[in-house]
Amino acid sequence: MARKGMQKVRTGCHTCKVRKVKCDEAKPHCTRCSSTGRKCDGYPRLPHGVYSWDELLSIRPIIPAVTSRHSSQESRALDFFRHAVAPAFSGYQDDDYFWLTLVTQASYHEPAVRHAVVAISAIYEQAVAAETEQCTPPQQQQDHHQAFIDSPAGRFALGHYSQALKQLAHTRDESVVLFVCILFVCIEILQGNQQTAIAHCRHGVVIFNNAKAKNLGWARDYLLPKFVAMSIVPYFFGNTPQNFPGLVNSDTDDSKPLTSLDACRSSLNLLVARAIRFIRTSDTCRYATVPAAMHSEQRDLLASLARWLQNFTAFQEISPPSHDAVNTHLMLHIKCLVSTIWTSTCLDPSSETACDQHLASFREIVRLARQVTAWEARKPGFARPKFVFEMGFSPLLYFVVIKCRDLDTRLAALACMADLSAHRENLWDLVHMFSIGWRLIELEHGVNLERAAQGSGGGGFFEYTDVAVPVPPDEMRVRDTWNSGGNEMRPGRDGRKVLHRKVCFIVLGEDARLVGSKQWVQLRLPGSGEHLLKW
Known part of the structure; x- marks a missing residue:
């Protein structure tokens, strides 16, 4: 009827x-x-394509149970991402919502996202396993990566990456493209493909710059902060404002009070992105006549950073950090101090000695970093993640190691870097930075850190508080470094063969011109007293 x-x-x-x-x-x-x-038991799960992106962001997080439409291997990868990968990626940025909620939720409703997430999960699991596995004899990074690619797990991961690329080719939604672009950057970073990761980031920045604001909708609120943070990284790896675009129409009004931790983080990242572009622009004119406009931009940037710190301090007084957000607050303060020192000195042709005027700020950075170390020690069972997606502590503390010439302060920064940094932070590799920083200190101060560390009981770190070690003269200071070759097994100081990397140290020559000095730098596993054998 x-x-x-x-x-x-x-x-x-x-x-x-x-x-x-x-x-x-x-x-x-x-x-x-x-x-x-009554208790509302929720709604039945709807098929793919029913929810729009705006609806996905407005409803409560949906973490569906595994269904038969996913293979068991795919379902396991999605589950591993939610429980292991996403929490690790959040790092110190207090960014649980994007990775734990938004990415996880979207992976069940957007095929391109799902395939990318599965690929990330599989590659991350392999990378962590490779790092913790003991290998004798040691293998090179490329050997491990190639072995993974040739394995069933590698073919599974790269197959899903390929599927994500194919799915994305058929979408006209720029917001989806931008969302998946972030995941593609992550995939390439995990594989160690630096230039491909930067290329994906550049592509996303171009899309943002060319898109009309009304077409982006939710993406502007949720994804733009990610691209601002990502756009900072390429300038640390050989890119310049001439070959990497900046995000347009992303300025912030730093005269307004800060009302949330998200606002603090977003506004500071905008300033740091602006500062690093300015610093890289200054590289070309530091030893020539500096245009008046550059000095004006420098003053404006320093004033903006000072206002941010003032507003941030006021925000902390009104809203003291919660237990889980203490480290995020400390990291933001450190990032502001590093940006201020670097911006202040980048136009000075004697910028190496100009940094000596900022010893108080360098010491403050170390003091804040030690607070993070002490705070982490209170957490039972705390383990640092192997990889975080955004900038962590390593590049910030590395700046102190290479630019502060007070030996005690830079050694303390090196120790904090070993204690706090994830093994990989975006494109930064802790072992390479730690090892180069170690060798750079030896060169500038004429000391043997390995011998001194052994004399202190083998703890690996020490202080010269009882020995007068002068600030190195300008002619002994290293101006810059870059990797000039691959890794190679070579005899260490104790005669054993350990892994080394060829590094070029830029110093002043006899005629006051910059010259390169190439050395094999022994790679060390920070904090363990052992040499690094592999990633």
């Missing part, structure tokens, strides 16, 4: 369906249930 009245609705909540009453379908809980004190 035909039903009378309205057509049957199949999208109501489970509770109203059982009660056989009309559901008003309010989200996240229907009003009909909540207004009568």
